[in-house]
Amino acid sequence: MTPPLHLTPLAVFRAASLALIAGLGAATALAQEETSPRVEYSIAIHGGAGVIAPGDEEMERQYREALEEALEIGRAILEDGGTALDAVEQAVIRMEDDPLFNAGRGSVFTNAGTNELDASIMDGRDRDAGAVAGVRTVKNPISLARLVMTETRHVLLAADGADRFAEEMEVEQVEPEYFYVERRWQQLQRARERDEITGATEDEDTSTVGAAALDRHGNLAAATSTGGLTNKRFGRVGDSPIPGAGTWADNATCAVSGTGRGEIFIRHTVASRVGALMEYRGLSIQEAMDEVVFEVMPEGTGGVIGVSADGEIGWAYNGRGMYRGGADSTGRFEIAIWEE
Ligand code: ASP
Numbered sequence: 001m002t003p004p005l006h007l008t009p010l011a012v013f014r015a016a017s018l019a020l021i022a023g024l025g026a027a028t029a030l031a032q033e034e035t036s037p038r039v040e041y042s043i044a045i046h047g048g049a050g051v052i053a054p055g056d057e058e059m060e061r062q063y064r065e066a067l068e069e070a071l072e073i074g075r076a077i078l079e080d081g082g083t084a085l086d087a088v089e090q091a092v093i094r095m096e097d098d099p100l101f102n103a104g105r106g107s108v109f110t111n112a113g114t115n116e117l118d119a120s121i122m123d124g125r126d127r128d129a130g131a132v133a134g135v136r137t138v139k140n141p142i143s144l145a146r147l148v149m150t151e152t153r154h155v156l157l158a159a160d161g162a163d164r165f166a167e168e169m170e171v172e173q174v175e176p177e178y179f180y181v182e183r184r185w186q187q188l189q190r191a192r193e194r195d196e197i198t199g200a201t202e203d204e205d206t207s208t209v210g211a212a213a214l215d216r217h218g219n220l221a222a223a224t225s226t227g228g229l230t231n232k233r234f235g236r237v238g239d240s241p242i243p244g245a246g247t248w249a250d251n252a253t254c255a256v257s258g259t260g261r262g263e264i265f266i267r268h269t270v271a272s273r274v275g276a277l278m279e280y281r282g283l284s285i286q287e288a289m290d291e292v293v294f295e296v297m298p299e300g301t302g303g304v305i306g307v308s309a310d311g312e313i314g315w316a317y318n319g320r321g322m323y324r325g326g327a328d329s330t331g332r333f334e335i336a337i338w339e340e
Contacts, residue, residue: 039311040329041078042214045071045091046305046315047101047323048207049259050198051337060337062100063207063323067335070094071325074211075333084221084255085123085146088211092119092142092223095209099181103209104140106181107227109188112234115179117227118241119145120156124220124249124309131241132165133158139172142225145241147171156241184230191231198230206230207323208240210257212249212306216329220255220309222247222271228262238262244272251309253278254285259322260302268296274304274314285314293318 047067052059074091078084096104107115119141120131130149133156138144147169148157157165166173187206191198198206208226215221224247226240239246239262246262248271249255256271265271270292277288285308293303293316303317305324313326321338 037330039214041216042307042311042313042326042328042332043071043074043078043087043091043211044213044305044307044313044315044326045074045095045209045211045324046257046259046303047095047209048205049302049317049319049322050102050206051321051323052205053320054338063337064335066095066098066100067323067325070209070211071327071333071335074213075327078213078215079329081216083217084213084215084219084249085121087213087215088221088223088255089121089142089146091211091213092209092225093140096140096142096225099183100207101209102184102206102227103225105179106184106207107179108184108206108230108232110228110234110236111192111231113188114234115176115227116232116234116236117141117225118238119223119225120241120243120247121145121149121223122221122243122247122249122255123149124222124251124255127243127250129155129243129247131156131243131247132162133237133241134235135159135162135166136176137163137173138166139174139178142223144169144171145223145225155243158237159235179227184227187230197232208259210240210247210259210305212255212257214255214307214309214311218251218309220249220251220307222249222255222257222306224257224259226259239265239270242266244269246271248272248275250275254288254306254308254314256289256304256306258302258304260297260317260319264297264301268292270297270302270304274306278308284308285312286316289314289316292316
């Protein structure tokens with residue numbers, strides 16, 4: 001005997017929805033199209049996974065303002081039909097020039113009391129990439145990285161060779177004092193006292209920067225720039241200048257920029273792993289990032305931001321927070337630091 005049928009309100013709702021979908025499939029699709037317009041361009045940025053503690057209102061205001069400006073610079077380029085490469089480069093330059101961020105001007109110090117900057121940029125059209133590691137005289141390492149991509153037959157130039165290349169390319173070079181920021185110097189003193197190499201995981205805010213974008217032409221690009229970790233051995237190279245580790249862009253899947261413990265990103269090829277999960281397992285960018293950040297990377301080691309080939313913005317981090325922002329052609333414009 002068939003048991004009596006008890007229909008809960010939820011079951012009734014589900015049945016009604018199914019009937020509606022079956023009967024009015026075309027109309028539903030049309031309505032959805034009307035409510036969620038196609039994303040024509042999008043951009044995500046980050047200002048690092050090591051963040052200030054909640055409560056410091058003045059610092060919070062400064063960070064939000066800087067992130068907003070960087071995001072708007074990239075968004076405006078995309079809005080005007082500019083390239084993803086230009087958008088990510090210019091957004092990163094805004095943050096490199098700001099002493100708040102651990103990139104360019106506000107770079108952290110090595111154990112030798114020097115500043116050694118790493119950066120990379122990647123073009124999703126053909127996975128072309130350019131990077132510099134351990135540069136000490138370059139105001140905007142991200143622009144030098146782009147020149148490595150376009151003006152040499154190499155991907156990565158390091159140390160003196162990279163600084164010399166900067167001279168040849170006539171990109172702006174600066175004296176070591178340019179990178180002296182008192183707050184960063186004090187972070188080095190604290191790290192030395194505790195014999196620690198501090199970065200995105202500790203109580204210090206060390207805010208590496210990055211951006212990922214999709215332009216109106218359907219092309220993706222990503223860029224990352226950093227001073228690395230406070231009290232790192234001089235000569236140490238992190239993930240930021242390594243395509244596949246800290247930066248990734250491939251028109252087939254996504255553009256990604258990472259921040260956190262560089263050694264973890266290198267060992268787990270974090271940025272390209274997000275793309276691989278999308279390509280081989282059919283995950284969305286958010287699903288792929290969640291899997292990499294929460295299941296592959298150890299807790300408290302960093303995060304990623306990115307955009308997919310269809311313009312979806314994704315981000316995930318496994319520490320206290322991550323300075324981040326996202327904007328797209330539908331009018332979305334959002335800045336966040338912690339879970340909010
Ligand atoms: N990933 C950078 C590095 O290890 C640091 C950071 O993101 O804060 O060099």
